[in-house]
Amino acid sequence: MRLPVAKPSSYRFALLIAAFAFAFGTSGAPAPAALDMYVGARTVVQNEPIGDCSTKAKNALNAVLQNAFEAGEGTGQWLAYGPPDYSGHANATAVIHCFPVDNGYVVTFTCAVDVPPNPDTASALCAKLVAAFDAGKTAAFLPSARY
Amino acid sequence: MRRFTLALGFLMLVSSAAAPGAVSMSTGIRYVIPEGSLQECSSKAQTALNAYLQGAAESPAGSGDWLAFGPIGGHGPSTAAAAVRCSPVDKGYVVTFTCAVQIGNPYDATALCTDIAHNFSGKPVTALATPTPLPTGCSTTNLLGTWVSNDKSGLTFTMDINGDLTDNQGVSGNWGLVGNTVTLTYYGNHTLTLSPDGKHMSGGGYDLTRKC
Numbered sequence: 001m002r003l004p005v006a007k008p009s010s011y012r013f014a015l016l017i018a019a020f021a022f023a024f025g026t027s028g029a030p031a032p033a034a035l036d037m038y039v040g041a042r043t044v045v046q047n048e049p050i051g052d053c054s055t056k057a058k059n060a061l062n063a064v065l066q067n068a069f070e071a072g073e074g075t076g077q078w079l080a081y082g083p084p085d086y087s088g089h090a091n092a093t094a095v096i097h098c099f100p101v102d103n104g105y106v107v108t109f110t111c112a113v114d115v116p117p118n119p120d121t122a123s124a125l126c127a128k129l130v131a132a133f134d135a136g137k138t139a140a141f142l143p144s145a146r147y
Numbered sequence: 148m149r150r151f152t153l154a155l156g157f158l159m160l161v162s163s164a165a166a167p168g169a170v171s172m173s174t175g176i177r178y179v180i181p182e183g184s185l186q187e188c189s190s191k192a193q194t195a196l197n198a199y200l201q202g203a204a205e206s207p208a209g210s211g212d213w214l215a216f217g218p219i220g221g222h223g224p225s226t227a228a229a230a231v232r233c234s235p236v237d238k239g240y241v242v243t244f245t246c247a248v249q250i251g252n253p254y255d256a257t258a259l260c261t262d263i264a265h266n267f268s269g270k271p272v273t274a275l276a277t278p279t280p281l282p283t284g285c286s287t288t289n290l291l292g293t294w295v296s297n298d299k300s301g302l303t304f305t306m307d308i309n310g311d312l313t314d315n316q317g318v319s320g321n322w323g324l325v326g327n328t329v330t331l332t333y334y335g336n337h338t339l340t341l342s343p344d345g346k347h348m349s350g351g352g353y354d355l356t357r358k359c
Contacts, residue, residue, distance in 0.1 A: 033224060033249065035170065035225040035227065037225075039232060042232070042234065071175040072175055075177075077174050079172060081172075089169040090169065090170060093171075093172040093247065095172060095174045097174070097245075099234075099241055108234070110174075112228060113170065114249060
């Protein structure tokens with residue numbers, strides 16, 4: 001016994017193809033990137049030399065981004081970019097400013113990202129940097145960290 | 148140890164982000180003002196930011212941290228931003244300038260930061276670069292503009308700087324130009340020849356005239 005089978009008309013088939021084409025076409029269109037900037041934490045640290053701030057800033061930037069460098073030797077202003085994409089462009093960057101006050105220093109975090117494609121917001125990036133900076137501080141007080 | 152409150156004048160160090168990126172950052176301009184209030188710094192910061200960007204806002208209120216995005220008049224995604232951060236130090240304050248721009252902006256992050264800092268301090272500023280206007284006329288180096296078919300009634304194409312074309316019914320395609328050889332991708336590929344005056348192209352089943 002043969003069951004009746006409904007054959008799709010050429011019109012339906014064309015419509016299906018068109019729908020797939022539209023779906024793939026629209027989903028493949030890149031969303032325009034927006035620049036997101038965030039002024040992160042500002043912390044006053046007492047009884048620590050400015051050199052400690054610079055060390056921790058550089059380490060934190062290298063932990064979260066890469067190739068941290070000081071914007072002018074001895075300025076205490078550290079800058080880094082995220083890993084470059086296929087075109088050699090980075091989509092995340094951050095600055096940590098250290099400046100001395102009294103017998104300590106003030107440190108600030110400022111971050112900028114392009115979203116998309118960067119997965120993190122500028123706020124999230126700054127939060128990671130603050131955590132990395134603080135981790136550096138903790139490590140400095142661990143006995144095992146002293147040689 | 149140096150004390151910032153003893154600093155006379157200001158320290159100005161400019162460093163531009165050397166690395167290429169979708170985002171470019173500039174930092175390094177830092178003024179040390181021995182005598183002045185945080186409110187004074189904030190007022191100047193807001194004014195300076197709004198001169199080049201828009202919607203300068205303090206975040207959080209009373210913090211002395213100011214942030215603005217640009218471009219001025221822009222309604223789409225931000226392509227530029229700057230942060231001016233005021234920190235009280237003894238009888239004065241320290242103010243830092245940090246700027247970021249997307250690659251492709253007509254000006255770079257350093258130019259933006261320099262102008263904002265100079266606006267803050269009252270120094271002469273340099274006008275930021277503006278986008279290069281799109282070429283007009285019947286150029287032989289591009290196909291920009293509106294093209295009208297000479298043999299297919301009602302058919303027109305609009306071709307843009309990105310190599311995209313759109314016909315009068317919204318159907319899209321692409322154009323390419325090498326020398327005077329035109330490639331149109333529009334219901335298949337078509338090869339045409341651009342005339343020496345840049346006003347006509349024909350071949351591949353099309354005969355078009357540019358409005359210019």
